[in-house]
Amino acid sequence: MKFERVIIITDKTRLEQLIERFNSKAQAKFYIESSGGDFNFFELEHNIFYESLKKVKHSISEILKYKIIHRSFLPTYIFTEQDLVLVIGQDGLVANTAKYASCLPIIGINPDIKRYDGVLLKHSPDYLKSILKDVIKGNYNTKQVTMAKAVLNDGQELLAFNDFYIGADSHVSSKYSIEFNGDKEQQSSSGIIVSTGAGSTGWLSSIFNMTNIISEYYSRDLADCGTTLDWNENKLIFAVREPFLSKMSQTNIGYGIITKNKTLKIESHMPSKGIIFSDGVESDFLNFNSGSSVEISIANEKANLII
Numbered sequence: 001m002k003f004e005r006v007i008i009i010t011d012k013t014r015l016e017q018l019i020e021r022f023n024s025k026a027q028a029k030f031y032i033e034s035s036g037g038d039f040n041f042f043e044l045e046h047n048i049f050y051e052s053l054k055k056v057k058h059s060i061s062e063i064l065k066y067k068i069i070h071r072s073f074l075p076t077y078i079f080t081e082q083d084l085v086l087v088i089g090q091d092g093l094v095a096n097t098a099k100y101a102s103c104l105p106i107i108g109i110n111p112d113i114k115r116y117d118g119v120l121l122k123h124s125p126d127y128l129k130s131i132l133k134d135v136i137k138g139n140y141n142t143k144q145v146t147m148a149k150a151v152l153n154d155g156q157e158l159l160a161f162n163d164f165y166i167g168a169d170s171h172v173s174s175k176y177s178i179e180f181n182g183d184k185e186q187q188s189s190s191g192i193i194v195s196t197g198a199g200s201t202g203w204l205s206s207i208f209n210m211t212n213i214i215s216e217y218y219s220r221d222l223a224d225c226g227t228t229l230d231w232n233e234n235k236l237i238f239a240v241r242e243p244f245l246s247k248m249s250q251t252n253i254g255y256g257i258i259t260k261n262k263t264l265k266i267e268s269h270m271p272s273k274g275i276i277f278s279d280g281v282e283s284d285f286l287n288f289n290s291g292s293s294v295e296i297s298i299a300n301e302k303a304n305l306i307i
Contacts, residue, residue, distance in 0.1 A: 003064065003083070006064050006085075007067055007077075007079065007084070007086065009070075009085065009097045010053065010093075012070075013045060013046040014045060015043060016046070045112065045115060049111045049112060052125045053088055056128055059132065060086075060132065063132050063136070071089075074099075075100060079104055084104070084132075085097060089111065090121075091118065091121060092280065094108045094120035095279045096161070096281060098147070098161045099284075099303075103304055105135070105140070106303065106305050107123060107128075107135070108121040109121060109128065110123065110124060111125065120305060122305070122307055140306050142304040142305060142307065143305045143307045145161065145303040146231065146233060146298060147160060147161055148160040148194055148278075150164055150276055150286065156286050158278055158286050159301065160279055161278070161279050162198055163196065163280075164193070165192070165276070165280075166192040166194070166296075167241075168274060170273060171190075174189055174274070175188050176192075177266070178266050179266070179267075180238075180265070186248060187250060189241055191241050192239070193207060193239050194238040195237045197229035200237060203280070204237060204239060208239075235298075236296070237257055239254065240254045258296060259298070260298055264297075268289055271290050274290075
């Protein structure tokens with residue numbers, strides 16, 4: 001694969017978001033400090049990010065052309081096979097980028113190792129030049145990550161790197177029918193989470209943590225639920241959040257493993273405010289109201305993280 005340019009994906013810093021919210025840096029500073037906060041924290045974080053971005057642009061400019069794309073343009077940007085994707089920001093930005101990068105290799109750059117865990121950001125700006133030279137020569141390895149796919153009955157599709165949320169867009173009950181492994185029932189719950197291997201240590205794990213705490217309270221014997229998957233495993237885990245048992249809703253289907261041959265089907269019974277969003281990004285969504293049904297399966301596309 002011959003790369004002709006690097007596409008740098010960025011997002012706004014928290015300082016930039018504050019300035020956008022309060023219309024000026026001075027007003028943002030006044031609000032934070034009058035609330036007892038430390039505005040210097042946001043300024044330092046902002047400065048470190050842009051110093052790292054400066055290093056990244058300098059390293060790339062000596063080897064390839066580059067273009068900077070803001071996160072908000074990802075859904076409409078068209079990548080080509082000649083693009084090498086570089087993400088600099090937080091882990092969530094890698095997850096969001098992978099859904100639109102068409103299986104292209106992705107370099108994750110951690111701009112601030114003191115603040116960010118960098119689970120998906122394996123590289124430092126200081127070593128980018130040598131990494132790029134290796135990648136251009138084809139001397140690199142990637143870690144493949146299985147993604148989930150949601151397909152509505154009208155043909156709309158959405159990918160998830162970490163997880164899907166399916167349900168109401170507020171704290172009201174989510175109402176739907178669910179079909180899995182030959183069984184089907186109506187449910188009322190706090191929504192459904194479908195997790196990939198990459199996401200199984202995140203939102204999904206918190207659901208099982210809650211389950212384990214309740215189980216301990218009632219002195220039940222706890223077994224290893226096997227709630228995590230390898231990132232490249234062709235499996236997804238789904239869990240129903242807080243299902244409610246009533247005359248009109250059942251609770252028999254609460255957990256399952258989706259495979260290549262076993263999908264999850266859900267039909268909305270919500271007149272309005274039904275939604276499917278991926279990776280915690282509520283702006284990246286599909287409407288899921290009455291008349292809509294969705295099938296959740298393993299995506300053919302794989303995310304490729306350069307390691």
